[in-house]
Amino acid sequence: MNHIVYLALGTNLGDRLANLHAAINSFPSPIVHRQSSRVYETAPWGYTDQPAFLNMAVKCETDLDAASLLKRLKQIEVRVGRVESFRWGPRLIDIDILFYDDLIMDTPQLVIPHPRLHERAFVLVPLADIAPDFLHPVLGKTIRELLQAVDRSGIQRVSDK
Secondary structure (H helix, E strand, O other): OOEEEEEEEEEOOOOHHHHHHHHHHOOOOOEEEEEEOOEEEEOOOOOOOOOOEEEEEEEEEEOOOHHHHHHHHHHHHHHHOOOOOOOOOOOOOEEEEEEEOOOOEEOOOOEEOOOOHHHOHHHHHHHHHHOOOOEOOOOOOEHHHHHHOOOOOOOEEEEOO
16 A cells, blocks of 8 residues: 655755755655655754755655654665754754654654644745645644745745756
8 A cells, every 4th residue: 555655855964955866866666756846945943053954845655654664764864974963953864754644643753744844834835835735634724724824934945846
C-alpha cells in the first residue's frame, strides 16, 4: 500500500540549492518523489544569529511505515552531510515529515502531523504550492487556511522548481 507523505526540506550552509537537490536525489527507491514546491529563502527561526535558509516542500509516495521513513530520512541527511548541532541551529540539510496520509501519531521519536508546522510560514508557503487544499487532520483546516493566519513577510521565492 502506498502512502502519500509531505516533507519539508531546509538548508542554510554551503551551496544551499545543491543541498536541496542532493537530498531529493538521494531518496532511496521506497521513497518516490512526486512533486516539489518552489524554493524560498527565509529568515532563521528560533535561533536567529545564523545565515538565511532555503526551504521547500515535497510530496512523495512510500510503502514504508512512518518510523522506517523517518530512519531513511535521517540517513539521507547524514549522507548529504548533516552534522548534528543544537536545536534550531545552522544545518546543511534538514528533512521533516509534515504529513503521512492523515495519520496522527505522537511518540517520543516522531510526531505527525509535525507539531509546529501551522506556526511556520517557512513551511506553509512552500507546502501551499503543492497541497493548498490538504486538510490538517488535527486542526481541521486546509494548508491555505493555515497560511492565512501566519506572517509571510521576509519570505522570498528563489526558484520555480
